[in-house]
Amino acid sequence: MLIETLVWATSTCIPAARKAGLVSEVAAIAGRHKRHKSLWGHHLTHTKSFIEKHLSLVDPNKPILILGSGLCLDIPLSALNKHAAGVVLMDAVQPLATRIACIGFANIQFCYADITGFLRPFWNSKEGAKITPPPIAPINLNHYGMVISCNLLSQLPLSFAHSPPTDETERRLTASIQLAHMKALTSLSCPALLITDYERLESEAGSTNNIPTISPRLVPREPEETWQWHIAPKGDIRPGLDIKLNVGGWLLSS
Ligand SMILES: C[S@@+](CC[C@H](N)C(=O)[O-])C[C@H]1O[C@@H](n2cnc3c(N)ncnc32)[C@H](O)[C@@H]1O
DSSP states (O other), X not given: OHHHHHHHHHOEEOTTTTTTTHHHHHHHHHHHHXXXXXXXXXXXXXXXXXXXXXXXXXXXXXXXXXXXXXXXXXXXXXXXXXXXXXXXXXXXXXXXXXXXXTTTOTTEEEEEOOSSXXXXXXXXXXXXXXXXOOSSOOSOOTTOSEEEEESOTTTGGGGTSOXXXXXXXXXXXXXXXXXXXXXXXXXXXXXXXXXXXXXXXXXXXXXXXXXXXXXXXXXXXXXXXXXXXXXXXXXXXXXXXXXXXXXXXXXOOO
């Protein structure tokens, strides 16, 4: 609990991020990572190597944008820092651990942003008001040499709906938030990498439930690579429940 409290108290964020639960989510990730470092290693290493493997495609004169930098557990900071045109880490939350991890990496900067453009309208709206998210993620992605969406897509709707969604309103919101993100990524003139979980495997008492975390229709084709993230072993959430995520990496344009 100490690590969660520390991360929660020392993170800085955009207005609405605390109310939306994003700071608590980042704190929970820090806690779970600390408890299950060795189980998470495979996923974190795989995400980093998927990014590193594609860095040769980046225009050397333009910066790289990382969406969903969080605690930078899955980001190859040292390799990225070699990109002389610079790297921008974008997130609604900047944990102290990220600020510390970036010390000494002169080419890496941090930028606060709401990648959905919907946090403020949603969390400031009156209960029952009919509001809809922007149809395309409202962030300027045009001057980058590569945009990397890093373990973010399945997380974006969590500020507005449960996972899996509990009713039709939540289902619609989840679908439109994820679609807006995909529209932004697929409309780029530079290469984009999408790294996201697409399925959660919940195993308990000998049976496994496969729950999609994104719509299969959102992604244009099969992932270039897939791997598993053993996110919560038995006992982490409740005794007997084991959760793994199937994760994919896509190169969306070139
Ligand atoms: C699962 S984490 C990604 C993992 C991260 N790369 C790491 O190593 O910690 C998802 C990240 O998405 C961010 N996020 C979620 N919704 C967001 C939004 N609307 N705008 C910006 N960032 C958002 C969270 O703050 C969190 O840091």
